[in-house]
Amino acid sequence: MSLYNELRPKSLSEVQGQDTIKAQLKGMFLSKKVPNAMLFNGPRGTGKTTVARIVARTLNCESGGMEPCGECQQCKDILNGSSLDVIELDAASNNKVEDVRGIIEKAQYISSSNYKVFILDEVHMFSQGAWNALLKLIEEPPKNVVFIMCTTEEHKVPKTIISRARRFNFETISLDVISDYLMQVCNEHGKAYDVDAIRLIAAASDGGMRDALSILEPFYDDDCITTSVVTETLGITPEKAIFDLLFSIEKGDVASAISVVRDAVTKGKNLQVMLKSIINTLTDALFVMTGASVETLVNTDSYRELLLSYVEKVDVDSILKLSKSLSDVYGVLAKVPDSEFLIETALIRAVNDMASQISLKEIERRVSDLEKGVSSMPVDVKPVDVQVDNVVNIATKEVSSNDTNEEPADGFAPISESDELPFVLDEIPDELPIDGDLSVAAVSEMQVNEPVPQSVSESVVDVPSDSSTAVAATSNTIPDELLSHLPAGTKVLGEAISSTVETPCESDSEDTNVVNDLAGEVKEEAEETAMFKADEEIPAFGFANSFSGWLQ
Numbered sequence: 001m002s003l004y005n006e007l008r009p010k011s012l013s014e015v016q017g018q019d020t021i022k023a024q025l026k027g028m029f030l031s032k033k034v035p036n037a038m039l040f041n042g043p044r045g046t047g048k049t050t051v052a053r054i055v056a057r058t059l060n061c062e063s064g065g066m067e068p069c070g071e072c073q074q075c076k077d078i079l080n081g082s083s084l085d086v087i088e089l090d091a092a093s094n095n096k097v098e099d100v101r102g103i104i105e106k107a108q109y110i111s112s113s114n115y116k117v118f119i120l121d122e123v124h125m126f127s128q129g130a131w132n133a134l135l136k137l138i139e140e141p142p143k144n145v146v147f148i149m150c151t152t153e154e155h156k157v158p159k160t161i162i163s164r165a166r167r168f169n170f171e172t173i174s175l176d177v178i179s180d181y182l183m184q185v186c187n188e189h190g191k192a193y194d195v196d197a198i199r200l201i202a203a204a205s206d207g208g209m210r211d212a213l214s215i216l217e218p219f220y221d222d223d224c225i226t227t228s229v230v231t232e233t234l235g236i237t238p239e240k241a242i243f244d245l246l247f248s249i250e251k252g253d254v255a256s257a258i259s260v261v262r263d264a265v266t267k268g269k270n271l272q273v274m275l276k277s278i279i280n281t282l283t284d285a286l287f288v289m290t291g292a293s294v295e296t297l298v299n300t301d302s303y304r305e306l307l308l309s310y311v312e313k314v315d316v317d318s319i320l321k322l323s324k325s326l327s328d329v330y331g332v333l334a335k336v337p338d339s340e341f342l343i344e345t346a347l348i349r350a351v352n353d354m355a356s357q358i359s360l361k362e363i364e365r366r367v368s369d370l371e372k373g374v375s376s377m378p379v380d381v382k383p384v385d386v387q388v389d390n391v392v393n394i395a396t397k398e399v400s401s402n403d404t405n406e407e408p409a410d411g412f413a414p415i416s417e418s419d420e421l422p423f424v425l426d427e428i429p430d431e432l433p434i435d436g437d438l439s440v441a442a443v444s445e446m447q448v449n450e451p452v453p454q455s456v457s458e459s460v461v462d463v464p465s466d467s468s469t470a471v472a473a474t475s476n477t478i479p480d481e482l483l484s485h486l487p488a489g490t491k492v493l494g495e496a497i498s499s500t501v502e503t504p505c506e507s508d509s510e511d512t513n514v515v516n517d518l519a520g521e522v523k524e525e526a527e528e529t530a531m532f533k534a535d536e537e538i539p540a541f542g543f544a545n546s547f548s549g550w551l552q
């Protein structure tokens, strides 16, 4: 006798999982309102037929309780299959109308004290004629006749049948419940085992206890059920290989990633199975990254640790891209003979994708580093001690007079005169040696984007002197305060500013728009610079300090 049959539950209390079903059935027995048709729907191996047999015995048990006593003659007869009151029919091989007519005939013979229970397995296999015959019987059932229809494919059962039956939806059994039960069985049989090995078996059962016990059984002859033997026998991709590959991609190490694939090929592993394991792991990673507890994943402890370590290093977007890329390969793998090449190409692409984007985690890290740098700065460093006004503030002053207290649409707070932008000049010095065309946009852009120039003269003089696009701006475009500081002969590219900057703001004054545009751009860039200068290991204040030296 197989392990599963040996251990098949004989009462509801012995059934693993299915708590809802058990509660519904106990309520039914308690109320003594037994429907003449029940539909047990759910995945294979989740206990539908087993529970149907328990229901049949409970209905006929002489004890009249909510569980079969197992001692009375009815219980014994039903258990050994000699009872005439419980009839099982496998609809997979008895699906014709004649088979149902046989049922109708048997349903007529029933003793007044018992229930006649028909357990119809795989009922979705019935032909249309069989369904029609059964429907008549269900609509006008003889007294004390009960049909328990079991199916894994409820959508194939006619709606007319479903609407006349009480439905019980069986669910896959949680992997925790399965692994706990398998360990209990091993303990009771005195079998030694690795906990991880049992978890791997439970995971391979897809939530069905029958399959779990069937998978466990061949390992019963071993002295100890070990993880390595289970991994090898079930063809499971070792978690080390999976994470070696994922970490290699994350590090941009193409050679190591490909070596994992080639190693699997050498060992005769099925690459499609391996790819599925990797995609499952990426799904687990997304699961955890979106807030699920890693404890809900029934797998080995080392798998959970590796997974947590992996999600620390990657972001959701990268995983989604990698998962899509590998899923695409998985789909075509069976049709293409050179599957190894396909996987390797996908891995190279994945490494390239990861390298070409700065992950959110990396940005967070940089911001965090910046914040640490600011907070740990010595107190004697004066952040903004520039004596002169700057290009940025000239523009923003104009904005604040038109736009007082109004939060800009981009979410940045308006820059007031007291706001500190330590990385830009407060004033263009008179002696500033400018010998070419000067764009305000170019100046401000250099101020905020250049990685700390050695001196202002370098940063400003770099403006192309032969610019053929120089356009004179109106005096309204650039505040007089700035213009007065510019060396004679300087051309200002006002049009260039207004044509390249987008603004959500509306205004009647075209000139005000230009200034608003400039201010918005400068503020935005100032914010961005404040955030991203950190990776250049130069605190924002450093710029001001270098200028103080230059100015003195």
Ligand SMILES: [Zn+2]
Pocket (backbone or CB within 6 Å): 060, 061, 062, 063, 068, 069, 070, 071, 072, 073, 074, 075
């Ligand atoms: Zn009994």
